Amino acid sequence: MTTRIDCQERDARDPLAALRDQFDLPQGVIYLDGNSLGARPRAALARAQHVIAQEWGHDLIRSWNTAGWFDLPRRLGDRLAPLIGAAAGEVVITDTTSVNLFKALAAALRMQAGDPQRAARRVLVTERSNFPTDIYMAQGLSSWLERGYTVRLVDSVEELPQAISDDTAVVMLTHVNYRTGYQHDMAATSALAHARGALIVWDLAHSAGAVPVDLHAGGADLAVGCTYKYLNGGPGAPAFIWVPTRHQARFQQPLSGWWGHAAPFAMTPHFTATDGIGRALCGTQPVVSLAMVECGLDVFAQTTMDAIRAKSLALTDLFIALVEQRCAAHPLALVTPRAHALRGSQVSFSHPHGYAVMAALIARGVIGDYREPAIMRFGFTPLYTSYADVWDAVEILRDILDRQAYDVHAKRDAVT
Amino acid sequence: MTTRIDCQERDARDPLAALRDQFDLPQGVIYLDGNSLGARPRAALARAQHVIAQEWGHDLIRSWNTAGWFDLPRRLGDRLAPLIGAAAGEVVITDTTSVNLFKALAAALRMQAGDPQRAARRVLVTERSNFPTDIYMAQGLSSWLERGYTVRLVDSVEELPQAISDDTAVVMLTHVNYRTGYQHDMAATSALAHARGALIVWDLAHSAGAVPVDLHAGGADLAVGCTYKYLNGGPGAPAFIWVPTRHQARFQQPLSGWWGHAAPFAMTPHFTATDGIGRALCGTQPVVSLAMVECGLDVFAQTTMDAIRAKSLALTDLFIALVEQRCAAHPLALVTPRAHALRGSQVSFSHPHGYAVMAALIARGVIGDYREPAIMRFGFTPLYTSYADVWDAVEILRDILDRQAYDVHAKRDAVT
Numbered sequence: 001m002t003t004r005i006d007c008q009e010r011d012a013r014d015p016l017a018a019l020r021d022q023f024d025l026p027q028g029v030i031y032l033d034g035n036s037l038g039a040r041p042r043a044a045l046a047r048a049q050h051v052i053a054q055e056w057g058h059d060l061i062r063s064w065n066t067a068g069w070f071d072l073p074r075r076l077g078d079r080l081a082p083l084i085g086a087a088a089g090e091v092v093i094t095d096t097t098s099v100n101l102f103k104a105l106a107a108a109l110r111m112q113a114g115d116p117q118r119a120a121r122r123v124l125v126t127e128r129s130n131f132p133t134d135i136y137m138a139q140g141l142s143s144w145l146e147r148g149y150t151v152r153l154v155d156s157v158e159e160l161p162q163a164i165s166d167d168t169a170v171v172m173l174t175h176v177n178y179r180t181g182y183q184h185d186m187a188a189t190s191a192l193a194h195a196r197g198a199l200i201v202w203d204l205a206h207s208a209g210a211v212p213v214d215l216h217a218g219g220a221d222l223a224v225g226c227t228y229k230y231l232n233g234g235p236g237a238p239a240f241i242w243v244p245t246r247h248q249a250r251f252q253q254p255l256s257g258w259w260g261h262a263a264p265f266a267m268t269p270h271f272t273a274t275d276g277i278g279r280a281l282c283g284t285q286p287v288v289s290l291a292m293v294e295c296g297l298d299v300f301a302q303t304t305m306d307a308i309r310a311k312s313l314a315l316t317d318l319f320i321a322l323v324e325q326r327c328a329a330h331p332l333a334l335v336t337p338r339a340h341a342l343r344g345s346q347v348s349f350s351h352p353h354g355y356a357v358m359a360a361l362i363a364r365g366v367i368g369d370y371r372e373p374a375i376m377r378f379g380f381t382p383l384y385t386s387y388a389d390v391w392d393a394v395e396i397l398r399d400i401l402d403r404q405a406y407d408v409h410a411k412r413d414a415v416t
Numbered sequence: 417m418t419t420r421i422d423c424q425e426r427d428a429r430d431p432l433a434a435l436r437d438q439f440d441l442p443q444g445v446i447y448l449d450g451n452s453l454g455a456r457p458r459a460a461l462a463r464a465q466h467v468i469a470q471e472w473g474h475d476l477i478r479s480w481n482t483a484g485w486f487d488l489p490r491r492l493g494d495r496l497a498p499l500i501g502a503a504a505g506e507v508v509i510t511d512t513t514s515v516n517l518f519k520a521l522a523a524a525l526r527m528q529a530g531d532p533q534r535a536a537r538r539v540l541v542t543e544r545s546n547f548p549t550d551i552y553m554a555q556g557l558s559s560w561l562e563r564g565y566t567v568r569l570v571d572s573v574e575e576l577p578q579a580i581s582d583d584t585a586v587v588m589l590t591h592v593n594y595r596t597g598y599q600h601d602m603a604a605t606s607a608l609a610h611a612r613g614a615l616i617v618w619d620l621a622h623s624a625g626a627v628p629v630d631l632h633a634g635g636a637d638l639a640v641g642c643t644y645k646y647l648n649g650g651p652g653a654p655a656f657i658w659v660p661t662r663h664q665a666r667f668q669q670p671l672s673g674w675w676g677h678a679a680p681f682a683m684t685p686h687f688t689a690t691d692g693i694g695r696a697l698c699g700t701q702p703v704v705s706l707a708m709v710e711c712g713l714d715v716f717a718q719t720t721m722d723a724i725r726a727k728s729l730a731l732t733d734l735f736i737a738l739v740e741q742r743c744a745a746h747p748l749a750l751v752t753p754r755a756h757a758l759r760g761s762q763v764s765f766s767h768p769h770g771y772a773v774m775a776a777l778i779a780r781g782v783i784g785d786y787r788e789p790a791i792m793r794f795g796f797t798p799l800y801t802s803y804a805d806v807w808d809a810v811e812i813l814r815d816i817l818d819r820q821a822y823d824v825h826a827k828r829d830a831v832t
Contacts, residue, residue, distance in 0.1 A: 024473040033477045040473035048464050056651050057440040057456035061449045061783060069651060096699030098673035099515060128685050133674035136687040140672030146562045153685055235472050235485060235703035256556030257514035258549035267788050269544050269569055271552040283512030287651035289702030372683050
């Protein structure tokens with residue numbers, strides 16, 4: 001049986017252990033919610049102070065040039081690119097995941113509409129279990145395109161092959177499911193979509209910085225994702241959009257603001273999209289929130305996604321094993337796949353009183369979160385989660401369950 | 417003739433003079449570009465530090481509830497509302513001006529399409545001299561609505577009455593022109609649009625915090641605007657959108673993300689818009705940049721828009737008079753209207769070597785900016801601009817012009 005000493009020994013051998021010092025983590029907290037809001041890189045505070053005091057306060061308007069504010073979406077996109085198998089000039093960090101998904105879906109539909117062989121396709125396929133805003137954005141876009149698109153919601157991964165047919169314009173999937181932690185086989189699913197004549201848009205919200213992603217090898221057509229989860233960019237930090245070089249000339253999106261213009265400061269009254277990834281931009285970006293994204297990326301630059309993945313699987317394997325050993329008497333059911341290839345960097349367990357148990361965990365300093373129905377989510381972030389953290393979290397969970405030390409009438413908070 | 421001592425005496429009597437201390441302004445700079453990027457409220461640094469270190473770093477995911485992050489767009493919108501004649505529950509601070517304009521235009525077109533009397537209208541009217549991204553967003557939206565909308569560009573204010581006709585679905589105007597400083601008569605123009613059966617969307621980018629605005633009395637249907645200019649919210653700070661209570665039930669926009677859902681954490685797979693202004697929201701907002709917007713609003717809460725307007729007109733009158741007196745020998749032409757009712761809070765002069773002269777001014781610490789063609793812009797921000805600043809700026813301009821101390825071959829920077 002594994003002991004806490006075993007866990008401490010694994011921490012002593014962990015090549016990523018030193019990176020934890022680059023994060024500001026509060027005393028008395030085991031933070032297992034980096035899949036929702038990543039912890040704060042220590043450097044983020046100084047970076048923000050510099051942007052606010054020097055670049056904004058002192059240099060004022062000149063910082064658009066001298067501090068490179070205008071180039072931030074592209075420059076930081078280039079730094080993110082290696083984590084997702086993208087090339088330089090294929091990613092910008094900008095706007096929100098929802099807004100970027102709108103751009104990507106609209107562009108994909110237009111690419112299909114421009115192909116005489118595919119112009120009649122009128123269906124977007126996604127999963128009913130996808131993160132809701134992804135479904136909502138697809139519904140919003142569909143309802144505004146008067147040619148009459150519909151969003152087809154698939155109930156299980158097994159049904160995807162039947163659901164993607166010759167009526168399908170675009171498949172839109174989140175690579176790692178926010179609730180279950182299930183990871184799609186990107187290459188196989190992209191190939192399936194392409195074989196049926198569809199384009200595929202991937203949402204990497206729970207993948208970027210969490211699991212190795214190779215968008216090119218995975219056959220993705222377009223992708224979006226989030227920087228404030230595993231990438232530790234800060235609360236609500238701007239999201240990203242990836243447009244591969246091969247699709248850039250055909251990429252047209254309706255949010256055609258001045259930052260996507262070929263000559264934004266020529267102030268001409270007609271929109272002409274710039275070449276390259278810049279055409280995915282729209283309006284002026286929130287510089288302070290955007291600049292801090294770099295501090296998270298700086299930590300990733302000190303390791304590799306393979307090293308992160310190895311530790312992620314070790315942490316999630318350990319958590320599953322310990323919960324199943326030490327909490328075996330309780331009605332916990334593993335929701336996340338056991339197979340490594342199908343697992344992201346989180347573990348979800350259901351429990352009939354999942355919300356109440358999670359509230360009790362949080363009160364004891366073990367911060368995960370809760371998602372309907374009855375699911376407790378635990379995110380494992382190898383940059384700052386230790387094996388001893390896993391042990392301690394399970395012990396606190398066991399204690400709460402053994403003593404029934406949770407309030408079954410706990411009322412759900414507005415947000416978490 | 418006015419002297420510098422006269423200006424200093426006016427500063428001594430200025431009821432707003434004390435507010436200047438609430439801004440961090442660099443030594444040796446006369447900042448006349450607050451119409452592009454407002455100066456930094458001193459409080460913004462501490463506010464950002466608190467959000468980053470305490471709310472993000474220490475409280476982590478809990479801050480969505482405990483620090484009210486989720487409510488920031490509405491709470492700060494309510495604080496902005498009085499500056500633009502809006503009611504509580506009618507404004508949210510979110511996304512970018514471009515994105516908010518897309519929402520507003522789409523919603524206005526849908527309102528018209530839902531009215532049998534007006535459903536055949538297919539034209540959006542705006543000015544050729546409008547800020548380009550406004551035109552681009554209208555063009556982008558139009559090109560994606562397959563019923564075939566067109567954007568009609570009007571060449572002068574005088575042509576507006578002819579251009580707004582029974583084919584016009586929506587009129588979209590920027591209240592104060594970014595280049596000339598011309599201010600539209602909101603009430604008269606709104607009444608004209610309504611008389612012709614059109615809805616009117618106002619962009620307040622150069623109005624909010626600059627001139628008194630009363631959206632309700634002005635007959636506006638929808639409005640958007642910017643927080644990083646006169647409102648001093650910080651570089652690229654999130655923008656705002658106003659939907660009056662009377663239109664909220666009919667307000668539908670295509671960027672239907674989870675923040676606009678009636679029950680965002682129920683995670684249902686179908687979009688149902690929330691009641692009220694929340695339906696103008698889309699995705700997760702950049703919390704640090706958003707939170708700092710409040711520091712600018714805190715300064716406005718210490719005075720009134722009437723007091724700000726009185727000083728703004730005094731500053732711009734003084735600048736015009738001094739330039740025309742002291743630089744009379746040079747080919748400067750006033751672009752901004754002399755009539756108070758037609759003027760925003762900036763003064764633009766054209767000069768054949770406008771770019772080079774502005775570059776020389778900036779090198780001497782007088783920071784305005786340049787806009788094609790040949791226009792030097794000077795923004796006057798009564799919260800932190802003094803009468804002596806105006807005198808000194810004009811003296812430096814006079815010196816540069818008298819000595820021809822500018823490089824006619826100066827090459828234009830990428831951005832400013």
